[in-house]
Amino acid sequence: MTAATANTVSLSWYEASARQRIEALVDAGSFAEFIGPEQREMSPHLAIFDLPEQFDDGIVVGRGRLEGSPVLVAAQEGRFMGGAFGEVHGAKLTGLLRAARTLNQDVLILFDTGGVRLQEANAGELAISEIIRAVVEARRAGVNVIGLIGGRAGCYGGGSLIAGSCSRLVVSEQGRISVSGPEVIETNKGVEEFDSRDRALVWRTMGGKHRYLIGGADTFVDDEALAFRQAAIDALRIRRDCGVTVLEAEQKRLERRLQRFGASKDAVEIWQALGVGQPADIPSLSTDAFLRAASNRENADDAR
């Protein structure tokens, strides 16, 4: 085996493509893709909508090494159909997670998704459900499934439910986690409920800093591939299961969140209730300053 080497080039996770992220995340030269673009496994459904296809259907799955240890990796390409889950895209992740359980190997999921691909909505939604089930089955067999969130498309819709099933989540400020996207809320409930053009509102309601502060993510990192790599290495060192004790603890954690913050109208109120000194300044803080300000945050406490 060759020595474990990370790429040392600085790379914005937000700006990078799925393949660039994998390249920067795992040990140099260690990644091998399964069912790669050369096999032309494209969506059979996009042509119906006169939409372009992509040879990998917007997701890369395979195996690499992280500090020498083998890990299974899936990375979504947010620049193709918003990284959305269709039949082929979803099946590649389902297959990878089923393999993880059988082979007892940990998984990293690099989310970058708007959720279900609406042009193949039923297949996408079923894929989400099959993936959640495969994540839980893998976790119950002792496999860690780590989610990394910081891409352009964020982690929306069904993707956010998969993320909520992972054993640990790493997020950058740019990572958004939410079920309904801003535009969907606005379409259904009106601009008074959610103004999707108010970017500051979007980021403080769904963005990485808020999710980290309320315990919705475990680790907060810079928008930097090496930071994601180090966080993934650290996350894999923690062994955990997905049994009744963990879910009971998650139940208490989420009940407590509702008790503490359920009446809050805005993220800034929640941050104030957490004891953040200058809550309105949170969005403008650098990572170091933010992590100091976040010392009283709600923790996920391994209850996920």
Added chain:
Amino acid sequence: MTLDDILASLFPGGSDIDVTAAMIAGKAVLPGAGPVHVLGITQGQPLGVDEAIVLAGRVIEIVRSGDRAPILFLVDSSSQRMSRRDELLGLSEYLSHLAKALLLAEAEGHRTVALLYGGSAAGAFIATALAAGTLVALPGAHPAVMDLPSMARVTKLPIDVLKAKAEATPVFAPGLENMVQTGGIHVVWDENAPLAPQLAAVLQRPQGQDDRGRLGAERGGRRKAAELAERVAVAAALDRGSQDG
């Protein structure tokens, strides 16, 4: 069928089931099969953080009780609650938590059967009906992923185009028959026959395997998913073999 009709047909001996704020909870005895926990969401209620935490808490209590009785989860909801407050509080975690609780119950020896008898959509559908070991439906049930106006907004396609595609494309269009064809729904019950034996038959099924991909392929609604997932799994096993060798 109404909720009352369904409960009467499933549990002719009566049941102890309470409906509060569109949330169903209770217990009943299924003829020939014994006690069954009954949970659910009704009246087309959206599933938000408040509802999801109550339902998940009940599922975890049932698992803690150790009685191994089946759980029947009745579903007539809309989508997840679309609101600023629910997203602010981390709705994705609450919905995942409910889905995980149902999967935990199945893994801990409770049969979990969801009965879709009304609507359901999107995150609510994933966290309830689709998180059960077996999903069955009654005629008239109407699952969807997203309503067409929202789809039009997200896809930037005119709604007339979407309506035309919806009529021609099972993998895209909302509706019960399309969800059956893609393998998401195991069986549609006969509403003119007593429901109790139909539930008892579902409880006799072997459990533990996610066979929705295979069903979708057999029924022609999802031709590629099962085969592709299997190929990825095989590729992963082969690749490990080469690394070890």
